[in-house]
Structure formats: C-alpha cells, structure tokens
Amino acid sequence: MRIGNTSHRSITALADASGVSIIDQTVLPHQLTRLSLKSLHDCAHAIAAMQVRGAPLIGITGAYGLALALREGASDALARTAHATLNATRPTAVNLRWALDRVLNCVLPLPLAQRADAAWALCNALAEEDVATNRAIGEHGLTVLRSLKPKCGDRLQIMTHCNAGWLATVDWGTALAPIYLAHDAGVPLHVWVSETRPRNQGAALTAWELAQHGVPHTLIADNASGHLIQRAEVDAVMVGADRITARGDVANKIGTYMKALAAHAHGVPFYVAAPWSTIDLTLQDGVSEIPIESRSGDEVLWFNGARTTPVQTQAFNPAFDVTPAHLLTAIITERGTLAPGDVQKSSPSLV
Amino acid sequence: MRIGNTSHRSITALADASGVSIIDQTVLPHQLTRLSLKSLHDCAHAIAAMQVRGAPLIGITGAYGLALALREGASDALARTAHATLNATRPTAVNLRWALDRVLNCVLPLPLAQRADAAWALCNALAEEDVATNRAIGEHGLTVLRSLKPKCGDRLQIMTHCNAGWLATVDWGTALAPIYLAHDAGVPLHVWVSETRPRNQGAALTAWELAQHGVPHTLIADNASGHLIQRAEVDAVMVGADRITARGDVANKIGTYMKALAAHAHGVPFYVAAPWSTIDLTLQDGVSEIPIESRSGDEVLWFNGARTTPVQTQAFNPAFDVTPAHLLTAIITERGTLAPGDVQKSSPSLV
Numbered sequence: 123m124r125i126g127n128t129s130h131r132s133i134t135a136l137a138d139a140s141g142v143s144i145i146d147q148t149v150l151p152h153q154l155t156r157l158s159l160k161s162l163h164d165c166a167h168a169i170a171a172m173q174v175r176g177a178p179l180i181g182i183t184g185a186y187g188l189a190l191a192l193r194e195g196a197s198d199a200l201a202r203t204a205h206a207t208l209n210a211t212r213p214t215a216v217n218l219r220w221a222l223d224r225v226l227n228c229v230l231p232l233p234l235a236q237r238a239d240a241a242w243a244l245c246n247a248l249a250e251e252d253v254a255t256n257r258a259i260g261e262h263g264l265t266v267l268r269s270l271k272p273k274c275g276d277r278l279q280i281m282t283h284c285n286a287g288w289l290a291t292v293d294w295g296t297a298l299a300p301i302y303l304a305h306d307a308g309v310p311l312h313v314w315v316s317e318t319r320p321r322n323q324g325a326a327l328t329a330w331e332l333a334q335h336g337v338p339h340t341l342i343a344d345n346a347s348g349h350l351i352q353r354a355e356v357d358a359v360m361v362g363a364d365r366i367t368a369r370g371d372v373a374n375k376i377g378t379y380m381k382a383l384a385a386h387a388h389g390v391p392f393y394v395a396a397p398w399s400t401i402d403l404t405l406q407d408g409v410s411e412i413p414i415e416s417r418s419g420d421e422v423l424w425f426n427g428a429r430t431t432p433v434q435t436q437a438f439n440p441a442f443d444v445t446p447a448h449l450l451t452a453i454i455t456e457r458g459t460l461a462p463g464d465v466q467k468s469s470p471s472l473v
Numbered sequence: 474m475r476i477g478n479t480s481h482r483s484i485t486a487l488a489d490a491s492g493v494s495i496i497d498q499t500v501l502p503h504q505l506t507r508l509s510l511k512s513l514h515d516c517a518h519a520i521a522a523m524q525v526r527g528a529p530l531i532g533i534t535g536a537y538g539l540a541l542a543l544r545e546g547a548s549d550a551l552a553r554t555a556h557a558t559l560n561a562t563r564p565t566a567v568n569l570r571w572a573l574d575r576v577l578n579c580v581l582p583l584p585l586a587q588r589a590d591a592a593w594a595l596c597n598a599l600a601e602e603d604v605a606t607n608r609a610i611g612e613h614g615l616t617v618l619r620s621l622k623p624k625c626g627d628r629l630q631i632m633t634h635c636n637a638g639w640l641a642t643v644d645w646g647t648a649l650a651p652i653y654l655a656h657d658a659g660v661p662l663h664v665w666v667s668e669t670r671p672r673n674q675g676a677a678l679t680a681w682e683l684a685q686h687g688v689p690h691t692l693i694a695d696n697a698s699g700h701l702i703q704r705a706e707v708d709a710v711m712v713g714a715d716r717i718t719a720r721g722d723v724a725n726k727i728g729t730y731m732k733a734l735a736a737h738a739h740g741v742p743f744y745v746a747a748p749w750s751t752i753d754l755t756l757q758d759g760v761s762e763i764p765i766e767s768r769s770g771d772e773v774l775w776f777n778g779a780r781t782t783p784v785q786t787q788a789f790n791p792a793f794d795v796t797p798a799h800l801l802t803a804i805i806t807e808r809g810t811l812a813p814g815d816v817q818k819s820s821p822s823l824v
Contacts, residue, residue, distance in 0.1 A: 151783045314789075317773065317781065319670055319694040325773075325782040333785040341788040343670040343773050344696050345728025349794035352730065352760060377696025379703065380731040383738055409703060422668065422676075422694050428777045430668065431676040432502045434684040437692040443700035 123288040123302070125154060125334050131253075131293050132179055133186070135246055142186045146173045147289055151330035159183070162191035162204050169211040169218075172321065176290020177364045178256070178397055181221035182249050184208040188225045189241035196237040201226060213413045214373055214442045215364035220399040221248060249292045255397045256294035258456035263300025263360070263395055266452070266459055267309060270357050270391070277310035277338075279357045281347065284318045284375035285327035286362025286395065296362040296395040298331065300454070305337045313339040314356060316347055318375060320421040320439060344377050348384040359385045363396035363453075368469075370447030370462025371408025376440055382449040391451040394462075398455050403469050408444040415441040474639040474653070476505060476685050482604075482644045483530055484537070486597055493537045497524045498640055502681035510534070513542035513555050520562040520569075523672065527641020528715045528751055529607070532572035533600050535559040539576045540592035547588040552577060564764045565724055565793045566715035571750040572599060600643045606748045607645035609807035614651025614711070614746055617803070617810055618660060621708050621742070628661035628689075630708045632698060635669045635726035636678035637713025637746065647713040647746040649682065651805070656688045664690040665707065667698055669726060671772040671790060695728050699735040710736045714747035714804075719820075721798030721813025722759025727791055733800040742802040745813075749806050754820050759795040766792040 123130060133144050141160035148171065149155050157173065159165050165187025168174050174183045191204035205222045212218060228244050229237040272278050286297035294302065304311055313332055318324035325341055332339040342350065350356050359381055365373040372378070372394050385392040405411040419437030423429055431437075447462035460468055474481060484495050492511035499522065500506050508524065510516050516538025519525050525534045542555035556573045563569060579595050580588040623629050637648035645653065655662055664683055669675035676692055683690040693701065701707050710732055716724040723729070723745050736743040756762040770788030774780055782788075798813035811819055 152780075315786075317670065319668065319696055322781050325786075329782045329786040333783045339786065341770075341773055341782050341786050343727065343790065344694075345670055345726075345731070346789065346791055346794075348731035348734065349727060349765075349791055352794070375696075376694065376700060380696070380699035380735055383699065383734040384731055387734055414700075419692075422692055426777045426779045426781075429503075430673050431680045431692050432684045435666075435676075435680040435690065435692050438697065439694065440697055440700055443697075443703070 132289050144174050151326050162187045166211050177215035177217040178291040181217035184218045185221040185225050185245045189245045192238040192241050196234045214415045216402040217399045252292040255456040256291050256299050259395050260299030260303040262459050263454045264303045267300050267304045273354050277312050281314040281356045281359045283316050283361045283378050285323040287331040289327050297360045315339050315341050316344045347381050351384040351388050356390050359392045363394045363400045365412050366401045367405040367408045368403045368466040369406050370465045372445045373412045373442045376443050379443040379445045382445040386449045395454040417441050483640050495525050499524050502677050513538045517562050528566035528568040529642040532568035535569045536572040536576050536596045540596045543589040543592050547585045565766045567753040568750045603643040606807040607642050607650050610746050611650030611654040613810050614805045615654045618651050618655045624705045628663050632665040632707045632710045634667050634712045634729055636674040638682040640678050648711045666690050666692050667695045698732050702735040702739050707741050710743045714745045714751045716763050717752045718756040718759045719754045719817040720757050721816045723796045724763045724793045727794050730794040730796045733796040737800045746805040768792050
C-alpha cells in the first residue's frame with residue numbers, strides 16, 4: 123500500500139536474504155522506521171514487543187524467524203525448539219502456529235543441508251500468498267459492502283476496531299481490504315476508527331493507514347462505539363480476527379465483543395474478515411477454549427510516559443476477547459463469505 | 474472522605490464566605506490542589522473545564538456561582554442571565570438546572586437586598602443536603618450489595634465506570650457510596666475500575682478515591698469490560714447518572730451503554746445510583762430527548778501533550794450515552810431502590 127507516493131509492505135525479505143525488513147509499528151504514526159530482523163531472537167522480540175502485530179503478520183514474521191533459526195542449526199530438535207520459542211511469543215492468534223507448522227512440515231522431510239534454503243523460499247511464498255489472500259478477502263468484502271445501503275446520508279458508515287489493515291498483514295489487510303477496494307472503486311464511505319485502548323492501534327495505525335490512503339475517517343474513544351451504533355450512525359462493523367473456532371466463535375482485540383453486542387442490539391451487520399489460516403478447527407467453544415493473552419498492566423497504567431492512575435493501583439490487561447458466533451453476520455475469507463455456522467463444513471478436508 | 478488522615482469535601486464554602494474552595498480534578502491523581510472560586514465566571518469556567526465534574530457537584534458549584542453573581546447584581550434580569558450562563562456550561566446533567574432553579578426560585582420572591590445572602594445560605598444547605606442524600610443512597614445501595622452473592626471466590630466483584638464517587642458530589646458519591654459503606658462494614662469486595670476514555674476519570678479519580686480509602690480495586694481498559702462480564706468476573710455493575718427520564722432511561726458517561734448491554738447479555742445486575750435531582754420528568758425517551766454534549770475532539774486526539782494519531786485525523790467526542798430502561802436492574806436513590814419503570818409513579822407529585 124502507499125505511504126505518500128511510494129509502495130510499501132509491512133515485511134519484506136532483505137535483498138541479500140540475510141533477514142527481513144519490518145516497519146516498527148510501536149513508533150507510528152509519527153515516525154516511519156524500518157528495522158532489520160536477522161535472527162530468531164530478533165523475530166521473537168519483534169513479535170512479543172509488538173513491533174509487528176496483527177495475526178497474519180505475526181504468522182509471516184514467525185515463519186521467517188524459524189527459517190533464520192534453521193541457518194544456525196537445522197536438526198529436528200533445533201527446528202522444534204525454534205518452533206516452540208516462536209509459538210510462545212503470543213498465545214491467542216493461531217496464524218502464528220499455522221505458519222510455523224507450514225515451515226516445519228516443509229523442512230522435516232528434507233536433508234539438513236537443504237532445510238534453511240527451503241524454509242526461506244517457503245517464507246517468501248507464504249508472504250506472497252498472504253498478499254493474494256488479503257486481496258481476495260477484499261474482493262469478497264467489496265461485494266458485501268456493495269450490498270449495503272447507507273442509513274443516513276449518501277455514504278456508508280463502517281466501524282472498525284484495532285488495526286486489521288495492511289500493517290496487520292503483509293499487504294492489503296483483512297478488515298480494511300474491502301474498505302480500500304471500495305474506496306478505490308468510488309463507493310462513498312467513511313470509517314469510524316476506535317482508538318483501541320490500551321495500545322491505541324486504532325488511533326496510531328488504522329487512522330494512519332486510512333489517512334495515507336485518503337479514506338475519510340474519524341477517530342472515536344472506544345466508549346463511543348455503542349452510542350454511534352444506537353444512533354444509526356453505523357451501517358456495518360468490520361473487524362479482523364486472531365482465531366476462529368469450528369463453530370464460528372471469534373477471538374479478536376479486546377473490545378470487539380461489546381461492539382458485537384451493540385451491533386446485534388440494533389440490527390447492524392457485524393463482519394469478521396480473516397484468512398482461512400485464522401480458523402482453528404481443533405476448538406469449538408471460543409470462550410472456554412481459546413487462550414487469551416494477558417499483557418503487562420503497565421500498558422494500561424502508563425500512557426505516553428505518564429502514569430494515569432495512583433501508584434497503589436494495579437491493572438488487569440487481557441489483550442483479546444471472544445465474540446460468540448451468534449453475534450456475527452458473516453465471516454469474510456479468501457474463499458468467500460460464509461455464515462459463522464458454516465465454518466466447519468467449509469473446512470478444507472470437507473470441501 | 475479521607476485523603477490520608479484528613480477529611481475533605483470536594484467543595485466547601487470559604488471561611489469568609491467570599492467564595493468556595495474546590496479540588497482541581499484536572500490535576501489528580503498526582504496533585505491535590507484546591508482552587509478558590511469567587512465569581513460566576515470562576516464557577517462557570519471550573520464546570521466547563523471540568524475542574525469540577527460529576528452531575529451532583531456540577532449542580533452545587535453552579536448554585537454557588539449563581540449566589541456569587543447575585544452579589545454583583547440581584548435584579549430579576551441579572552439573576553436570569555446568570556442562571557442561563559451557568560446552565561449552558563454543560564448540557565447533559567440535569568442536576569445543574571435543578572440546583573440553579575432552586576436558587577432562582579428561592580430568591581425571586583425576595584427583596585433585592587436579601588437575595589445574595591439568601592442564595593448563599595441556600596447553597597450551603599444544598600451542599601449539606603447533597604451529603605445526606607448520598608449517604609442515604611449509600612445505605613440503600615448497601616442493602617442491595619448485601620443481597621448479592623459472589624459468583625467466584627468470597628468477595629463481591631463490582632464494576633463501575635467513570636467517577637461517581639465523592640469527587641462527583643459534595644461527599645460520599647453516588648455509585649461509590651454503597652461501596653464505601655460495604656467496605657467499611659466488612660463486606661469483602663473488589664472494584665473493577667474502567668479507565669473511562671477519553672478523560673480517564675476512572676483511572677485518575679475513581680482509582681485515587683478507592684486507593685485513599687483502602688478499597689481493593691483493579692484498573693482495566695474500557696474495552697475489557699465485556700470480557701470480564703462474559704467470564705463471570707463481575708457480580709454487579711454500579712454506575713452514576715447525569716439524567717434519568719420519566720420512563721427510566723439513563724444518560725451517563727460515554728461507554729455506560731455497552732457495559733449495560735454486556736451485563737444484560739450475561740444476567741449480571743446493573744444498578745444506577747443517583748439522587749432524585751437527576752430525574753427529569755419532562756422527558757420520556759432518553760435516546761431521542763436527552764441532549765448529549767459533544768466535547769472537543771482534542772480530548773481524544775491528544776494525551777498528556779502528545780498526539781496519538783496523524784495530524785490529518787479528526788475526532789468525534791460525545792461525552793455521554795443513553796442506556797434504555799430495559800437494561801437496568803434498579804435505580805438506587807436517596808428515597809430507596811426502585812425499578813426503572815417506577816420512576817414516574819414514584820415522583821414527588823405522586824408520592
């Protein structure tokens with residue numbers, strides 16, 4: 123996607139294949155800084171510190187981390203250890219495990235000497251695949267957006283949460299891909315961007331992406347979401363996902379669940395846009411089965427270097443919540459748009 | 474209430490009756506600063522700039538502002554102009570109009586020379602009345618809390634929003650009054666404090682009050698509220714109100730509505746604690762009839778001197794939302810606890 127007049131991806135292989143270049147998402151929107159990651163450690167740190175975030179991008183970054191680790195030692199044991207180290211960086215998004223599994227399953231049958239190169243080539247392919255996947259999500263989502271009629275005025279009002287844009291993927295994004303395609307196709311629309319406390323990915327990343335692309339948008343406090351939905355100021359909610367269970371329950375950024383409750387209460391369609399790699403067919407009940415990452419309370423207690431609350435006060439900081447399938451209108455994937463109850467029967471083994 | 478070992482009120486008449494002393498709530502929790510307000514202008518500014526906030530405290534501060542204005546000129550016209558100026562400072566809370574009406578109705582029948590003194594005496598009485606009112610709300614709310622059983626563990630988990638503590642009133646608070654009384658009575662409890670973006674009254678004020686009083690509490694991002702309710706970590710939600718309509722719809726700090734939706738979805742009782750002066754019997758449908766204040770987008774765009782979002786991005790900042798009566802379990806007032814549908818028939822003219 124564009125930053126000014128130049129085209130960027132959130133992660134690219136370095137020209138000499140010595141590692142990858144990422145955008146440091148912790149310093150946006152005010153600084154655009156690219157970092158080079160050249161080892162498993164670099165990749166694991168970038169994921170844990172949220173220099174890269176977003177389920178699909180975490181997956182690709184983890185895969186490159188495993189490929190880089192294989193250059194240091196390609197035995198089965200070392201490969202499995204590297205897989206485990208990277209997989210433990212963040213527990214909720216399943217795309218990370220999916221991507222790591224793809225690399226491991228690719229290399230284990232190979233002679234040791236071929237493993238690192240094969241893994242690297244696969245990572246490059248996975249990155250290209252991610253771009254194509256998100257573009258396809260965008261196309262299916264565009265069809266959905268074209269089917270909606272604005273309730274007020276002449277432009278669609280879409281609400282999103284957190285960042286499920288191109289920064290959360292290699293390119294295009296998931297929830298924002300349909301919005302970019304619709305905007306480019308001349309569909310009049312405006313996006314409500316919720317700031318997404320405690321890490322402000324909406325304010326810092328989604329608003330920045332939309333501003334760079336020229337998509338009309340307005341920032342709101344997360345608290346204002348229900349009010350806007352109640353006042354008929356929202357035609358659809360469109361969010362990403364970190365894990366989707368077989369029955370269609372969706373883990374996504376903390377705060378998603380209350381937006382879904384509000385949308386449901388007012389008959390506003392609620393869409394989840396995600397690649398098929400987000401689906402975890404081993405789980406059914408999202409609320410009881412999806413592991414929810416708890417991050418440091420400091421993310422809530424401190425803001426821009428200042429403590430917002432007394433020193434005696436502690437914080438609890440769950441990073442995700444689970445929206446049960448019955449609150450979803452549809453899940454938009456690269457294979458098409460499906461009802462949440464159709465996830466299992468549409469799975470690869472059955473299609 | 475206590476700050477360390479000394480007892481404070483959020484507003485007190487100066488010893489020489491030249492004005493009032495308030496706590497500047499914009500610099501809490503890190504600085505405890507009292508300011509003297511000595512004119513209508515001082516009081517109007519303190520309300521508009523949220524140096525004082527909270528529906529009951531806004532009412533008392535406005536009343537003192539009108540009393541101070543009457544010293545400069547006590548004609549009917551000047552009194553009405555002062556009333557209008559103060560009433561326009563913040564549009565949503567009805568307690569302000571209620572308190573201003575009480576002062577105006579008190580002084581208009583009096584000779585000009587007596588008006589300022591009579592208004593001052595009434596303000597002092599209204600402040601004392603507020604303390605007694607909130608203490609009574611606390612007693613009725615304590616009965617409610619004693620009727621609840623902890624779902625997990627051996628202590629009640631109460632979620633609140635914004636600040637409806639003693640800082641929002643002259644003393645005791647509304648939603649926090651039952652919590653203080655329960656804590657003092659040895660009822661084991663813990664309070665989930667949502668930070669309350671964009672102005673962080675939960676993080677800065679409620680957490681500070683609870684910490685000073687020694688009440689166990691944990692700060693959360695507003696976004697985490699639905700997740701905690703879904704996980705059975707909340708036994709009741711207890712919030713204040715800025716206006717309650719005849720049919721029981723409640724305007725309160727932005728974000729309240731989504732907490733109510735989540736509580737309703739999981740059968741968690743949702744209580745509104747407020748003085749009778751918060752009830753506006755002239756309105757029925759809160760969503761269409763209660764004026765919702767929109768504040769500067771800068772409150773969302775900036776934090777602690779830093780912009781969180783690109784310069785091209787604008788913000789929309791509604792300060793309140795409306796929770797329809799059907800989502801409420803009960804309204805706790807100084808007269809007792811009533812079903813939201815019983816507001817009108819319990820009104821003073823009918824009791």
